Amino acid sequence: MPYPPDHKPKTHARIVRVAARLFRKDGFQATGVDRLMSAAGLTRGGFYAHFRDKTQLLIESLERVLDESQENLLGRGLDALEGDAWARAAAKRYLSSAHRAGPADGCPVPALGAEVARAPASVQKVFAARIDGILRQMAARLGGGTAGRRRAIQLLSSWVGALLLARAVGERRLGEEILAAVRAQANPPRRRRTH
Amino acid sequence: MPYPPDHKPKTHARIVRVAARLFRKDGFQATGVDRLMSAAGLTRGGFYAHFRDKTQLLIESLERVLDESQENLLGRGLDALEGDAWARAAAKRYLSSAHRAGPADGCPVPALGAEVARAPASVQKVFAARIDGILRQMAARLGGGTAGRRRAIQLLSSWVGALLLARAVGERRLGEEILAAVRAQANPPRRRRTH
DNA sequence: TGTACATCAGTGAACGCGCGTTCACTGATGTAC
């Protein structure tokens, strides 16, 4: 064999890794195959030895990145937390200034959700399966059952919406205000209700 | 004067109206000037007699559409409502199946937020001003003060996020489940807290 | 009332460029003898 057997898989993974960053930073459509392959240290022709088409790369990027998002939401130091304590810690991480400023390394939902909504069913299917998986794990942390599931959906929705809004309003104060307000939602004691 | 004085402004408004629909449906970048002008019954060359560049059209479209969104959230039958009653009614409208299925006529935030986040500051400035205006009006309906403002941000974030997620997961059951769960958040009595 | 003219909204060819994809090829490699 002319190359070591792990050579091609490594290149494949490198393209996916580079694409996942560029797609989130600049958008899927706005990221050309040419620029993408250059960023991975290759030339455009080689792309089609790795992927049927550009949509297939979007699918693989989303799979990879949504798995990372799940890990960021539930693991990496949050593994032992449950209920409100977990929600507070996860909100603090998700709704951070760093996450707002760094879409390239962040959650793909605010960055690519609208493009996924316009993408072929093959993309949406993979996306939906991963989101459902994340919601299931969140629900378990929140006590399970239909109440846990509902709360998981409510939390994820408000986090995604807040990050999207905070980024779209630009660098100004309003962005940070939005993040802070939604972070505060998870913070007990809920003064509005307790006195 | 060779044309009636309201001829050009009418054409201008028609282009903005058509653009606002196409941008939300297909995305800003993905909507070419050619296709846009055809849809308005014109040819591409005339575009630059109305707008400095394509970005200027995005700005005018966002202004128009965000004003409509404000009206949909606070007016059109919801004018007399306040507090939880208003929140419930607005959530029902915003988180409807019709809104999920019809981005072309809906809120620009889930549809274009990610592109606004990548757009020039001139776009973000207009977007931020309109969002702030909407939040101010929502806050007033919710009792005002910092608590009203915070609640307004929390509600808008969760609605935007829910709609984005519901669209991105495709036509399947999960999308409707997401809308229903976030709609339920505004519904008293909050059983989890009251018994 | 009829004709000549000035206005200007809109036309469509043209610009250079990047898009996604195809395909004949190159050349570094590990293997066979």
Add this chain to the structure above:
DNA sequence: TGTACATCAGTGAACGCGCGTTCACTGATGTAC
């Protein structure tokens, strides 16, 4: 050990196409005389 060969990951020219923008023009219109 040295040479010939088969493999195949990656190359880069080429395809037709649509992009945003410019610009010399057309032709329908209201006005002037």
